[in-house]
Amino acid sequence: MSADVEALYTDGITARKGAFTKEWADRLREDVDTAFAEARTRPGGAVGRGPNRYYVEIHPEQIRGFVELVDHPWVRSLCTAVLGPDYRIVELGFDVPLEGAVNQPWHRDFPLPEETRRERRLTSLAFNVTTVDTAEDMGPFEIAPGTQWDDSPEFGNGMFPPKSHYDRYLGRAVRKYPQRGDISARTALTIHRGTRNESTKSRPVLVLGVDGPEANNGDRHDTAVTTAFWDSLSERVRKHLDCPRVSELVPVTQKHTIEGLVMGDA
Numbered sequence: 001m002s003a004d005v006e007a008l009y010t011d012g013i014t015a016r017k018g019a020f021t022k023e024w025a026d027r028l029r030e031d032v033d034t035a036f037a038e039a040r041t042r043p044g045g046a047v048g049r050g051p052n053r054y055y056v057e058i059h060p061e062q063i064r065g066f067v068e069l070v071d072h073p074w075v076r077s078l079c080t081a082v083l084g085p086d087y088r089i090v091e092l093g094f095d096v097p098l099e100g101a102v103n104q105p106w107h108r109d110f111p112l113p114e115e116t117r118r119e120r121r122l123t124s125l126a127f128n129v130t131t132v133d134t135a136e137d138m139g140p141f142e143i144a145p146g147t148q149w150d151d152s153p154e155f156g157n158g159m160f161p162p163k164s165h166y167d168r169y170l171g172r173a174v175r176k177y178p179q180r181g182d183i184s185a186r187t188a189l190t191i192h193r194g195t196r197n198e199s200t201k202s203r204p205v206l207v208l209g210v211d212g213p214e215a216n217n218g219d220r221h222d223t224a225v226t227t228a229f230w231d232s233l234s235e236r237v238r239k240h241l242d243c244p245r246v247s248e249l250v251p252v253t254q255k256h257t258i259e260g261l262v263m264g265d266a
Helices: 002-010 022-039 066-070 073-083 114-119 163-172 227-232
Strands: 013-016 046-048 053-057 088-097 124-130 141-143 183-186 192-194 205-211
Touching: 002 013, 002 073, 002 183, 022 053, 022 088, 022 124, 066 073, 066 205, 073 124, 073 183, 073 205
Parallel strands: none
Antiparallel strands: 013 183, 046 053, 053 088, 088 205, 124 183, 124 205, 141 192
């Protein structure tokens, strides 16, 4: 685990190959497809992250493998090692780059927190789980390792470096090709982007957001669980699930839009 923590602090990303079976990933794809179809029928359900690219936030019960994901030993151990024993699961959603998705602008997902700026300490993590075997033409995720500490007043909204910085990111850029069953963990502060999807296939990726005690990313999300689902969970899972219990789930209307991604890399 120390190697994974070191990777997060140096590269900004790490991964566990084959954490789940391909069959588990295929069930995840079925659940994501169902949720995506529903979300696109209502306002605020599927939010644009650039042309032909969407983000959808969902509730834990919409994913049959939720417990296996959050209770996986690698996930639990990494969250504890980086964020401490009181980490909180605050976000569950998925990105879907469709055919025709274009390069996103280089960005981070939120501004640099003060704890990170002052102490070089990470206060949140994002786990990504692919639902497909990623190929070169499917618009793979691209990341610029080591850029999680970049801090410049030139960043738009604290998130978007100016184009004058792009050569730095292109020089560091690494594309990722996860396969079904793989899981990655990263700090969403590391500069990254989705790339052009030149295939006819979509590339859905599940996103699990986890906060440490100081972080407030949960304020932008409306994850909830039913009382019946809560009652079915182990105490080990419950202690990290930071969301209300309700009698009936209401589909999530998204709060977290990222305006700078809507047009793509114009």
